[in-house]
Structures are given as C-alpha cells and as structure tokens.
Amino acid sequence: MADALFPAPLNEVKAELFKSLGHPVRIRVLELLSASPTVSVAEMLAATGLEASHLSQHLAVLRRQNLVIADRRGSQVFYTLAQPAVADLLKSARKLLVDILQANQLNLQQSVADATSRGAE
Amino acid sequence: MADALFPAPLNEVKAELFKSLGHPVRIRVLELLSASPTVSVAEMLAATGLEASHLSQHLAVLRRQNLVIADRRGSQVFYTLAQPAVADLLKSARKLLVDILQANQLNLQQSVADATSRGAE
DNA sequence: TTATGGCTTGATGGAAACATAAAGTCATCA
DNA sequence: TGATGACTTTATGTTTCCATCAAGCCATAA
Known part of the structure; x- marks a missing residue:
C-alpha cells in the first residue's frame, strides 16, 4: 500500500507510531497480546469490560499502524502482535517509567x- | 492474570508517556538530545527552524513528563535527557519501525x- | 533606570481524537 | 430463508491538541 511505498519523513512516522500507542485501551490490548500470543476479540471484551464498538475502534487504530494482525476464523476474530518488537517497545517504556x-x-x-539541613521553610 | 502484572493505572501512565512522544517536533528534540548530551534552546531553534514559542510549547510537554531537564545558565537554557532510557526507547521504536x-x-x-503465479488480474 | 535578547506562558481559532450510538457485514444456525 | 451472534464501520457531538500571536519573565547591557 501507498503508506509503505512513500513513507513520510522518519520523525513523522515515529510520531505516528507513538501516537497510536497513546491511549490506555490500546496499551491494554497490546499488553494482553504480549502476555498471550493470540487473543480473540471476545476475550479482550471480557478482559476490558469495554463496549464492542469502542474496542473495535481502537483495534482499527492498531491495525492501521501494522502493530497487530487480525485473523478471522469462522465468526470470531483473533489478534496477534504483528512484530515481537512491539512487546520490546512496551518493555522499554516500562523501564523508562520506572527510572523516571x-x-x-x-x-x-x-x-x-x-x-532539613538548612532549617525547614 | 494480566491484571496483576499490568494494573490499569499503569496503563494510563504509559499512555501519557507515549502521547507525549506523539509529535514530530518532540521526537526531533529528543533525538537531538540523544545525539549530544546537552543542547541549548538556541541550538534547537537553529536545528529545527521553528519559532521560539512553538518549540517552547513542546519543550514544556517534555518537561512536564519528566523526559527532559532544563538548566538555565545566564540568559540561555540548556536541556538534557532526564534519563538515558529515553534514548533507549527511541532506539526501540526505530527497530520496531524497521521490522514493520x-x-x-x-x-x-x-x-x-x-x-503472478496465477496470472495477473 | 530603561532597553534588549533569550525563552516561556497565556489566549484563541481550527484540526484531530475520543466516546457513544446506530447501522452494516459476515458466518452460522434454525 | 430468516434470525442470531460476533465484530466492524459510519455518524455525531464533545473534548483535547496544535499553531500562531501577544504578552510576560529573567538576566545582561547601556
């Protein structure tokens, strides 16, 4: 697709990546997928308590960024991380937060x- | 359960972190600071061509998130990464983008x- | 003291992201 | 076939973010 063939300047691509991670629901989804390699939408709904359409919106964001892959089997849809490096990035973020x-x-x-040493103010 | 490992509040903190990285200018600033440990605002202005107030707004976002530290010496202000792990996170993101x-x-x-193998459409 | 340079903060209109609800798709079951 | 279940997409009002410009520090020079 044109996205891959004509990438925007690298900084903008990187910013888009981070922006797509900038929502608690999407973080939660990626953490679930980091913990178990394949998770169905039904499982995500159960784990998050979200309304289906709401979750689906966020899944669409992650798909557009090529961070996750959807696989329909019958009437259910299963998601996986598109790259192991997604989990690494989350781990890296976790370390940074701890350091901060x-x-x-x-x-x-x-x-x-x-x-204290100079007398409290 | 994933709940124990990744409590919900932490997800919001993590989302805030990523959100603060979700802008090309802020990425650019952090990469400048990853390349040389200390950079003055004047140098950033020269490197980016931005208007001072515009850059300053983005620096404020990074400060609020404790990603950078400002140090005023005389009339100039010098910035540094608050943690080396910031650079690691950027590196991690770069690797993910390459993989994708x-x-x-x-x-x-x-x-x-x-x-091709089945005859082009 | 006033003035100037170097940055930051505040205010504002416009663009993007968000949450919710309604409608649509696709597969399975009756 | 029609109905139902499992998701996704579209439409909407609302909130948040962003770029621009004006105004406000703070330190040094005059």
Whole structure:
C-alpha cells in the first residue's frame, strides 16, 4: 500500500507510531497480546469490560499502524502482535517509567534533606 | 492474570508517556538530545527552524513528563535527557519501525508473486 | 533606570481524537 | 430463508491538541 511505498519523513512516522500507542485501551490490548500470543476479540471484551464498538475502534487504530494482525476464523476474530518488537517497545517504556519514578523519588528525598539541613521553610 | 502484572493505572501512565512522544517536533528534540548530551534552546531553534514559542510549547510537554531537564545558565537554557532510557526507547521504536517496514515489503512481494503465479488480474 | 535578547506562558481559532450510538457485514444456525 | 451472534464501520457531538500571536519573565547591557 501507498503508506509503505512513500513513507513520510522518519520523525513523522515515529510520531505516528507513538501516537497510536497513546491511549490506555490500546496499551491494554497490546499488553494482553504480549502476555498471550493470540487473543480473540471476545476475550479482550471480557478482559476490558469495554463496549464492542469502542474496542473495535481502537483495534482499527492498531491495525492501521501494522502493530497487530487480525485473523478471522469462522465468526470470531483473533489478534496477534504483528512484530515481537512491539512487546520490546512496551518493555522499554516500562523501564523508562520506572527510572523516571525513581529519579523523582530521589529528587524528592534530596529536597527534603536540603530543606532539613538548612532549617525547614 | 494480566491484571496483576499490568494494573490499569499503569496503563494510563504509559499512555501519557507515549502521547507525549506523539509529535514530530518532540521526537526531533529528543533525538537531538540523544545525539549530544546537552543542547541549548538556541541550538534547537537553529536545528529545527521553528519559532521560539512553538518549540517552547513542546519543550514544556517534555518537561512536564519528566523526559527532559532544563538548566538555565545566564540568559540561555540548556536541556538534557532526564534519563538515558529515553534514548533507549527511541532506539526501540526505530527497530520496531524497521521490522514493520520489512514485513510490509515481504507481504507486498508475496502478493505480487501470488498474483503472478496465477496470472495477473 | 530603561532597553534588549533569550525563552516561556497565556489566549484563541481550527484540526484531530475520543466516546457513544446506530447501522452494516459476515458466518452460522434454525 | 430468516434470525442470531460476533465484530466492524459510519455518524455525531464533545473534548483535547496544535499553531500562531501577544504578552510576560529573567538576566545582561547601556
């Protein structure tokens, strides 16, 4: 498709990728798919408690970005991650969040220590 | 259950992180900071050609998310990545994009091959 | 003190994303 | 065949994001 043949500047492609990950429902779906390789829409509905059309909208976003693959078997639809690297990216994000949280806690402790050592304000 | 491993609140935090990366200008800034540890606003303006206020808005987003740190020295402001893991995340995203592009090209080739082998339509 | 340079913040109209509901598709069952 | 179940797509009002411009710091120079 034209998307693949005429890619936008790399920064925009990358931004689009991140944008497509910028919603809690879509993160949840990708986490489910990271935990078990194939998940049906019915299972996702059960796991998330969402309304079908709502979930489906978000699945469409992930499909358009080629992050997941849909496979219809009979009347059910099964999803898988299009690439293992999707799970790696989520893992990378998780690590970053941990690092940020730790740094913030250290900063907080440091601020308290500083304030204490020169008399609280 | 996946619930225990990936609690819902964390998904929202993660989504916020990705959302903050979902803009070409912010990606560009983070890549500049990945390439050289400290970059002044003046240098970013030169590198991007943006209007000062526009860049500043995006820097504010990155600061709020604790992805970058601002350090004022005299009248200039210097930025650094708040965590090395930010650069790792970008690298991870780059790899994913490459994988996706390669998969799409393979699919395209396969489609062409299939069509050819049964007579083009 | 006023002025200037370097950035940030606030305000605003327009574009994109979101949640919900209605309608549509496709496969299976009666 | 018609009906039902499992999803997806379309349509909608609402919220959020974005680019632009005006105004507001803060530090240095005059």
